[in-house]
Amino acid sequence: MKFKTLSELAACCQEEEKTIGRIMLSEQAIETGQDEEQVYRQMAEYYEIMKEAVRRGLDEPVPSRSGLTGGDARRVRQYMEGSETSLGREACMALAYALSVSEVNASMGRIVATPTAGSCGIIPGVFVSLQERFGWDDNKLVMGLFASGAIGYVIANNSFISGAEGGCQAEVGSAIGMAAGALTEMRGGTPVQAVHAVGLALKNSLGLICDPVGGLVEIPCIVRNGFGAVTALAAADMALAGVRSVIPSDEVIQVMLEVGGAMPDKHRETGMGGLAQTPTGKRIIRDLYGKKNTGNNKGGSPQ
Amino acid sequence: MRFKDVFSIIGPSMVGPSSSHTAGALRIGRAARRIFGQRPEIAEIMLYGSFAETYIGHGSDLAFAAGLLDFEADDMRIRDSLLLAEETGMHISFTKGKGPFSHPNTVRLKLSGGGREDVIVGSSIGGGNIVVTDVNGFEVNFTVRTPTLLVFHRDRPGIVAEITGLLGGGGINIGFMEVDRKSRLGDALTVIETDESLSESLMETIRGMQEVTRIGIVDLTAKGVV
CATH class of the missing domain: 3.30.70.260 (ACT domain)
Known part of the structure; x- marks a missing residue:
């Protein structure tokens, strides 16, 4: 890859007068020795899986494997149909779609890791809702996925994308940054604006710990995906309005590395601290694992 | 570079709930199966760090079994893989280990069968990506992203x-x-x-x-x- 940082990525785009998505597609083809058509097809297939996951979580909601969560996406959609929402219809739709994909994930359904399964709802939530709203063709969204992948590639190689390494800021935080940058580009923003959107978004999730109850990708992961989709919309809007990330985005990524490195083990996906160790969190774990084999054999069967 | 291409960020297509603890676990199991070169009769799996604390909730046990059965990460049979493994005569056990491993998601698989035994150590580093760090006492560091x-x-x-x-x-x-x-x-x-x-x-x-x-x-x- 010819870029290691977001500023290098933006410079590549300016030099070659290409979008971030376009640069990523060419670089991927060079890196893997495949032709661009093959690479594109793979990404287009992933987008289909994302759309299917959005649909499945809303139309066929099932409880998670543990039985702890499920059905929240549908609750939000029903609420939208009956009331005036505070967020407004469009942002609320992104929220519902993100919840939906995360719920499919928790039920051991099929999703695409973006960049991880714990954060798999944010990009589909933003992308699918915006596609419906603006009537975009699939091609635009697939190229948007390449843009988000380029951003994630920089974050992953300069910091981290797993909760076990860097906390939730590394998973949900990265996904919000990726979605925000890609959305800025899809809405006609420049590569520089897209990079600002990443920095703006990441700053808002710095320090977020990974503290899932029972170690399950459910509480609070699912709602954080919903919040994440809404935050990505806000970051893209700020960037498109001309708001800049005063601390450059590459420096914000270094802060994520610093903060994640300093995070205690109990706040990095071990279930040993945070929400997982609250009185209610502990009770849930006791109820779940106290019963023999509960973790192994219980749960919905969506497909 | 730990992450080499766009599909290590967008992807894999997988069965949930966790890319590191489900898809990554499956991938380590699958790499181990291929290194072993045949279906193991006994798989003794020792889990460290976050794997050890949260493997049941994440279905990591199902994922390791699915990997040893050579399933893809988005195979819907993963949820039944422990039963399927047992049916094919593969006995899998899980224990929690304590060790000075550098990565929080590390696993040691001891596979045996057909008069052979392999011990493979790997870590799941996020987004379904893995590194294999030890094969039968040889210190290595490879990712199996290419053949x-x-x-x-x-x-x-x-x-x-x-x-x-x-x-x-x-x-x-x-x-x-x-x-x-x-x-x-x-x-x-x-x-x-x-x-x-x-x-x-x-x-x-x-x-x-x-x-x-x-x-x-x-x-x-x-x-x-x-």
Whole structure:
């Protein structure tokens, strides 16, 4: 890859007068020795899986494997149909779609890791809702996925994308940054604006710990995906309005590395601290694992 | 670079709930199965760090079993894989280990069967990506993102050049390689990540070299990009 940082990525785009998505597609083809058509097809297939996951979580909601969560996406959609929402219809739709994909994930359904399964709802939530709203063709969204992948590639190689390494800021935080940058580009923003959107978004999730109850990708992961989709919309809007990330985005990524490195083990996906160790969190774990084999054999069967 | 391409960020397509604890676990199991080269009869799996604390909730146990059965990460049979493994005569056990591993998601798999035994250590580093860090006491560091050849051989001057020469002659480009040995002129393991898949005849030629005791192939690229 010819870029290691977001500023290098933006410079590549300016030099070659290409979008971030376009640069990523060419670089991927060079890196893997495949032709661009093959690479594109793979990404287009992933987008289909994302759309299917959005649909499945809303139309066929099932409880998670543990039985702890499920059905929240549908609750939000029903609420939208009956009331005036505070967020407004469009942002609320992104929220519902993100919840939906995360719920499919928790039920051991099929999703695409973006960049991880714990954060798999944010990009589909933003992308699918915006596609419906603006009537975009699939091609635009697939190229948007390449843009988000380029951003994630920089974050992953300069910091981290797993909760076990860097906390939730590394998973949900990265996904919000990726979605925000890609959305800025899809809405006609420049590569520089897209990079600002990443920095703006990441700053808002710095320090977020990974503290899932029972170690399950459910509480609070699912709602954080919903919040994440809404935050990505806000970051893209700020960037498109001309708001800049005063601390450059590459420096914000270094802060994520610093903060994640300093995070205690109990706040990095071990279930040993945070929400997982609250009185209610502990009770849930006791109820779940106290019963023999509960973790192994219980749960919905969506497909 | 730990993450080499766009599909290590967007992807894999997988069955939830966790890319590191489900898809990554499956991938380590699958790499181990391919290194072992056949279906193991017994798999003793020791989990460390976050794997040890949260494996049941994440279905990591199902994922390791699915990997040992050589399933893809988005195979809907994963949820039944422990039963399916038992049905095929594979006995899998899980224990929690304590150890000074550098990565929070580490697993040690001891596979046995057919008179053979392999011990493989790997870590899941996020987004479904993995590194294998130890094979039978050889210190290694490979990712199986491209076809990976493991050659177990006795050390002697020129042996590595002969192996790479054979690959070059077969039109195979090397992206990464490493050698570790137990002692000078002793047992060695050469690991080579290649851009292309190796042909059966090329593998046979390498297998037939005098100093080569065994080879392993981990090629998980059959279904497009993985």
